[in-house]
Every structure is written in C-alpha cells, then in structure tokens.
Amino acid sequence: MRARLLAATVALLVERGFAGTTTTLVSERAGVSRGAQLHHFPTKNDLVFAAVSHVTATRGVELAAAAARIPAGPQRTRAVLGMLADHFTSPVFTAALELWVAARTDPDLLAEVAPLEQRVGRETHRLTVELLDADESKAGVRELVQATLDLVRGLGLASTITDDARRRKRILDRWSEVLEEELS
C-alpha cells in the first residue's frame, strides 16, 4: 500500500506538478482509502518527503539497469550519453524537477531534497566515470565528466517544455566526438 501511494504521488507530480498534487488525488489514484493513507502519511509533506526518497531510489535503480545494458565497443561513449539523456528526460527526472523547484522556496522540503540530491549527484558521477572508463587522475577529466552531467541536466530541463529530441540527438552526437577525443 505504501508503494502504491508513493507511485501515485510520483505520477501526479509528473501530470499535475507539485502544487496540483493533493493528498485526495493521491489516495484516489492509489485506490487507497483516505483513512489508510492518513495512517501511513498524515500530511502532504510526509507523503512528499517519502516520495523524494522513492524518486531518488528509483533514479538510482533505473540508471544502474540502463548502465548494465550498454554494450562495449566503439559506440560506447555515445551510448553512455544516450543513456544519461534518456534518464534526464524521463518521468522520474520530471518528478525530481518538480521537487527541486518546490524545495527552492520551501525550507522543510529543501532539508529533505538537498542531501538526497547530493547523494544522487555523486552516484551518477561515479557511474558515469566508470561507464566512460575515465581516468580522473588526469587534469581536466573530472570537470569534463561534470560538464557532461550538467549538459544532460540542461537538455532535460529544455525537454520539459519543448519536444526537441532531434536537436538533442545532434548535440549528443557532437559532444560524444569531443568527449572521446578529450578522454583518450
């Protein structure tokens, strides 16, 4: 029941945004009685805090699963970029975006979101270094990996209001060339 409530919260964050995600809609969506929901999560904030952890864990699991599917070989760098871009344009990124933006002006929510976000950021960085087989002991490599992650975050934000899959593909093709050149 807890999992159903959290999944419903994430789905509503994507469809209706943070402000439009109400406890009533969540219980309807999850098919859970108001009483049962209030037992698990007495307030919207309790629900959202738990959803923050849920979103974070989901992002980690999704990324690791996608990473495991990447083939070795000459197209690997491009495949890694494609995987990251898919992740940063997925519903779970959109849900996270809603939480970030809400947290910006809500100190209680920020106290929950910021440490989790830092952890996800570190894990995503570590995973990307590993997938790209990047040697961070070389000068400038760490910053290139960071730039890659900021680039896909920017592409993710752009994708939320414009459908620009073709533009994104060309940019990733080009960045893949530059990254391979710089990392080799």
Place this chain on the structure above:
Amino acid sequence: MRARLLAATVALLVERGFAGTTTTLVSERAGVSRGAQLHHFPTKNDLVFAAVSHVTATRGVELAAAAARIPAGPQRTRAVLGMLADHFTSPVFTAALELWVAARTDPDLLAEVAPLEQRVGRETHRLTVELLDADESKAGVRELVQATLDLVRGLGLASTITDDARRRKRILDRWSEVLEEELS
C-alpha cells in the same frame, strides 16, 4: 504602475515560487491598490502572462548589456561563458524557471511561455555565436554552441538548490579550453 506590478510579480516568483505568488501579495509588494491592480490585470494569469513577457524582455536586455562589457583578447571565450553562467544563475533565470515548470502542467500558461522561450533561445544562440565569433558553416560548430547553452542551463538549474559557484567555475574553465580548441 504597470512596471511596478510586473517587477513585484517577478520578485515574488523568485522569493515564493509560482504557487506562492498571489495577486494580494503582488499588490502589497508593488504598493498598488487592489482596485488599480485589478484594472490592469484582472486575474493572476493576466499578471503572470504579462510577467512572462517582462521576464523575457529583461533577459534579453540583461544579456545584451553583459555582452557589450566583454573585452576582446585571449580570455574572451572564458568571459563569454562567465557571462552566460551569470545570466543562467540570476534571479531572472529563477523567475523564468518557475514559469517553465508551472507551464509544464498548465496548457494556458504553456501557450504563452513556449513561443517566448523559443525566441529567447534563438536570440541567446545568435548572441553567443557572435560573441564567440563561431563559424556555423563548419560542421559541428552549431551543435557545440547549443551544447554550451544547454550546459549553462544545467548549471543554472543545479545552482537553484545548491550553492556551487566553485564547482561551476572549474567546469567553465575546462569547457572554455575545449571550446577554444574545437572552434579554432
């Protein structure tokens, strides 16, 4: 009076977010009577639509002014990146972010925000090409300029919940090296 109302709307978007920006708060902040405000902007949406245009125009003016201050010479690429990053971490970017995210789940607002955002995107691209003296007739140059703008957008989003000015500086230093190498 109109300008005061729009400036107050933008300031409230930054401080309280889209959901926390109410017409009552705007009239208080602007020092304008409720009656006068309702005369100019009958609904919150009217106010927000006008604020969207105002934010967009402000972004254009701020960018052009910053661009005019960039010196020529060997540090020019890094200065251009610094200018873009300053812009994408400024209050006017934060206000725009609030509007984008609200527009994602509000079709009426999206209809206002999306075309303006495309125009700003094109103008920022054109300005960046000009400032970097980039030759877009060469293969891959256009995509690198686009990647640069997506990078600073990603840095801007990251900066809204974590203060990472030092991290940002190192990334921009490195990106500047890559960009100079690739564009020359």
